[in-house]
Amino acid sequence: MWIKQTIGEQRKVLTSLLEPPMLNLSKLCVSTWTDVNALDQLLNSQFTTVPHCHLIYVIDKMGKQISSNVRANQQIDMDFRGQDLSRRPYSVSLYPKRHFMLSSVYISNTTGRPCISAVQPIIDEQQFLGFLVADFDIAEIPVSMASSQTAPLVPKEIRTPSLTNQTTRLIQPRINSPLDQHIHEINEVLERLIKQYGIFHCTLHYSSAQVMLWHVYDPYQYRLFTIEQLFDSETIMNYPHSPYPPQAVLPQKNVRAVLDQFRTLRLADERIYLRSGSLNIMNGMVGLSFSTEGSQYLPVDVFLSKDLSFWFGQSVVNE
Known part of the structure; x- marks a missing residue:
């Protein structure tokens, strides 16, 4: 690793x-x-x-x-x-x-x-x-902790189709990953990193069980972590303790609410589910990529205001 x-x-x-x-x-x-x-x-x-x-x-x-x-x-x-x-x-x-x-x-x-x-x-x-x-x-200590093996992800084409209109496509059912199995504990770790250790942007890749983190002191580089690495206390200790950025658009109290909503969208349905979710506290935006390959970017306050029927349709919610 x-x-x-x-x-x-x-x-x-x-x-x-x-x-x-x-x-x-x-x-x-x-x-x-x-x-x-x-x-x-x-x-x-x-x-x-x-x-x-x-x-x-x-x-x-x-x-x-x-x-x-x-x-x-x-x-x-x-x-x-x-x-x-x-x-x-x-x-x-x-x-x-x-x-x-x-x-x-x-x-x-x-x-x-x-x-x-x-x-x-x-x-x-x-x-x-x-x-x-x-x-x-x-x-x-002037020794970079950034890995030379870390390469930028190649972005896919961004689409914003209606999710419920995509149900006729052949969709692979959700398979529980290590991140799914420990999603509550990982959300706790991420909440702590964001609130106390200077992480301002995170992306959770649920299927591959990997998390990308950006730090305020090194905003041009990201680090890629597995679940095991996030559970290693030494990983957190390698980030300096930092107060929550005063210029952040996202209120500190809403950090956990966003992460928990990611969890809900990931686990609510076996066919239409969150593949990855990103949060940026500085601009207050979330990014969502679903199993239907539909992607959306929206402000946190809008994201938190939507219930499950908005994302999955009432028929899915009633199942």
Whole structure:
């Protein structure tokens, strides 16, 4: 799956970029291990040698922080000395590791943003002392998460025939897809991504069980996800937390209503059903493609005002 492959590729790039300076700095930490103030000054003077780092510190082998929090511009915060970091997401896999590692993505307690930590053991000859830890804001790491395998979809001809006039055509009955089976849970994930993580446009392809997402910080690229990928918490964490855009035409309260109406149009009938649905909160438009190959684009308020008889005819609703 391309998203996991891309994350793996990014981790390899980050490892090759960060491991050499982290290893060098860990060796320097040995000489100042017993002098906390000297350790702080060392981290401060060497801060810029670790590229794109926003926070660096040292912990002992039990997860207790020894040094201060050291940031850019010679910011040294001694209040964090002695704090217990043994329950941090990266700490559970530290001991007895003796080599460089990258944590999974987690939410930083200091910034509230998606973060990743690089961890380098500090070893004095054969004696294991602790770890050098550098934190990185995901949004500030200049490694694209976009997949080179993602290609634009070729648009089909757009038609807007009356759906009920198409029932004489040979229509393939709806077959439940993985998206259909988990449609409620997927709507919850999409609602969260739209309201809290900067997704402004989504397209759900129900038959192929794929979802396309566009982000406000990268509006010219889309990412294609399977159902399994959307259920992976690390997928969400790779999007920065973003407030709902104030310029969005669609009120935030109507996001879930649109997604639930998509679900209704998908599952209401076995012959005439939604093949794909798209929502753009910035212009307040929805796009609908049905099994009859009829496509329609209309404002959200019009879309939500229509009942099932509008789409399927009263005879279908009464069945």
